[in-house]
Every structure is written in structure tokens, then in C-alpha cells.
Amino acid sequence: MPKAGLFVTMEGIEGCGKSTQARLLSAHLQARSIECILTREPGGTRIGDLVRGILLDPKHADMSPRGELLLYAAARAQHVDSIIRPALQEGKVVVCDRYTDSTVAYQGYGLGIDVEIVKSINTIATDRLFPHLTFVFDLEPELGLRRKFGDAVTSSLDADRIEQRTLPYHARVRRGYAKIAEEHPERVTVIDAAQSAEAIHQAVLQHTEDRRALLAGTR
Ligand SMILES: Nc1ncnc2c1ncn2[C@@H]1O[C@H](COP(=O)(O)OP(=O)(O)OP(=O)(O)O)[C@@H](O)[C@H]1O
Numbered sequence: 001m002p003k004a005g006l007f008v009t010m011e012g013i014e015g016c017g018k019s020t021q022a023r024l025l026s027a028h029l030q031a032r033s034i035e036c037i038l039t040r041e042p043g044g045t046r047i048g049d050l051v052r053g054i055l056l057d058p059k060h061a062d063m064s065p066r067g068e069l070l071l072y073a074a075a076r077a078q079h080v081d082s083i084i085r086p087a088l089q090e091g092k093v094v095v096c097d098r099y100t101d102s103t104v105a106y107q108g109y110g111l112g113i114d115v116e117i118v119k120s121i122n123t124i125a126t127d128r129l130f131p132h133l134t135f136v137f138d139l140e141p142e143l144g145l146r147r148k149f150g151d152a153v154t155s156s157l158d159a160d161r162i163e164q165r166t167l168p169y170h171a172r173v174r175r176g177y178a179k180i181a182e183e184h185p186e187r188v189t190v191i192d193a194a195q196s197a198e199a200i201h202q203a204v205l206q207h208t209e210d211r212r213a214l215l216a217g218t219r
């Protein structure tokens with residue numbers, strides 16, 4: 001593993017397979033004795049998990065979009081400073097389940113906050129720490145929600161505050177991810193998430209290996 005680590009993020013709409021693929025990738029790397037941490041947003045730290053609780057609680061239906069944006073940013077700043085940057089400095093691979101692109105897609109394209117403002121907040125929250133490689137798992141929103149909740153889909157009582165938003169909202173988020181991928185072709189790889197988990201895993205491995213080799217060559 002080259003020094004200064006590799007930062008990989010998993011992105012996409014609800015139920016597209018981010019957590020599944022994050023687990024498979026980190027397990028693969030660990031099995032090969034490549035030092036790797038698996039973490040997630042919002043959360044990843046004690047303070048971040050407290051903020052996650054506020055963000056996802058369906059009781060907080062009256063949260064303002066800007067309040068939501070800034071809470072995500074607060075959790076992210078804590079996560080970057082105490083977990084992600086130190087691990088990268090130790091040369092580890094960091095696999096993070098959701099990161100900055102989620103905020104651009106959900107709070108920007110989904111909720112309609114000016115995308116440039118969302119990007120500025122991301123810059124502050126991360127202190128300019130952006131991923132080397134991002135996977136966007138692209139899927140029909142209805143299929144993603146169905147994978148999570150079965151046929152009850154959005155009416156599920158178990159859905160969190162973000163999941164309870166309507167299908168048109170999730171469709172805007174999906175289109176937002178497509179725009180992000182167009183803007184950052186060097187960083188973002190879009191994978192058809194309707195494939196089997198194993199086929200997706202193989203694609204993730206291939207791209208991750210390619211990126212590691214590329215980084216090793218430039219360091
Ligand atoms: N490629 C796949 N094909 C079919 N089902 C899948 C696939 N990948 C994951 N699943 C299943 O779909 C459900 C959602 O997967 P997962 O939790 O990985 O998605 P996620 O993107 O992390 O969701 P969330 O947005 O809730 O965090 C799980 O039950 C998982 O086992």
C-alpha cells in the first residue's frame with residue numbers, strides 16, 4: 001500500500017447497495033492484509049452519531065433545510081478530523097459509506113439548496129479532504145426503497161426522516177448523482193446497481209486496484 005492512504009466513498013440513493021459494497025470491499029482488503037477502516041456518514045464518531053440521531057429522527061419533520069445541511073457538515077468535520085485524515089496519514093485505505101456527494105445530491109439537488117453553497121459548506125466541513133475514488137451505485141429509487149422495505153415501500157413505519165421523503169425527491173437525488181459524476185469523471189465511477197452484489201463487487205475491486213496502482217505511480 002502506498003503511503004498517504006486511499007480514500008474511497010460509496011454513494012447513491014437509499015437501498016442501492018452502498019453498505020453491502022463497503023463491507024465487501026473492506027473485508028477483501030483486510031483479507032489481503034491491507035490496512036483498511038470502514039466508516040459511515042452521518043456518524044463515524046461519538047459526536048457524529050449523536051448528530052446522526054437528530055438528523056434521522058422522524059420526529060424532527062420541521063427541521064429547516066439549512067439546519068439539516070449544517071448538521072451534516074458538523075458531523076463531517078468531526079469525522080474528518082478524528083477518523084478519516086488520521087487513518088489516511090497512517091497510509092490506510094478508508095472506505096466511507098456516504099460523504100460529501102450525499103450532501104450535494106440530497107440537500108442540494110434533492111431539497112433545492114444552491115449547489116454552490118452546499119459545495120462551499122463541504123469545503124469547510126472537510127478542510128478540503130476529498131476522496132480519491134467514489135462509487136455511485138445507480139438504481140431506480142422505487143427498486144432501492146423496495147429492497148429496503150419490501151412492498152410497503154415509503155409507507156413503512158420504520159423509515160427514517162430522509163427515507164420518508166417522496167419518490168420524486170429520491171428521483172431528483174438520483175439525477176443529482178448523475179450530474180456529480182458528469183462533473184468529476186476522474187473521481188466518480190457509476191455502476192449499475194441492478195446487477196448482482198457479487199458482480200458489483202468485482203467492478204468495485206477492479207476500479208479500486210486501478211486507482212491504487214495509479215496513486216502508487218504518482219507518489
Ligand atoms: N446488488 C444487489 N441486488 C439485490 N439486493 C441487494 C444488492 N445489494 C444489496 N442488496 C440488498 O438490498 C438491501 C439494501 O442494501 P444496502 O443496505 O447495502 O443499501 P444501502 O445503499 O446501504 O442502503 P441505505 O441507503 O439504507 O444505507 C439489503 O437488504 C441488501 O442485502
Ligand SMILES: [Mg+2]
Pocket residue numbers: 018019020097
Ligand atoms: Mg447503508
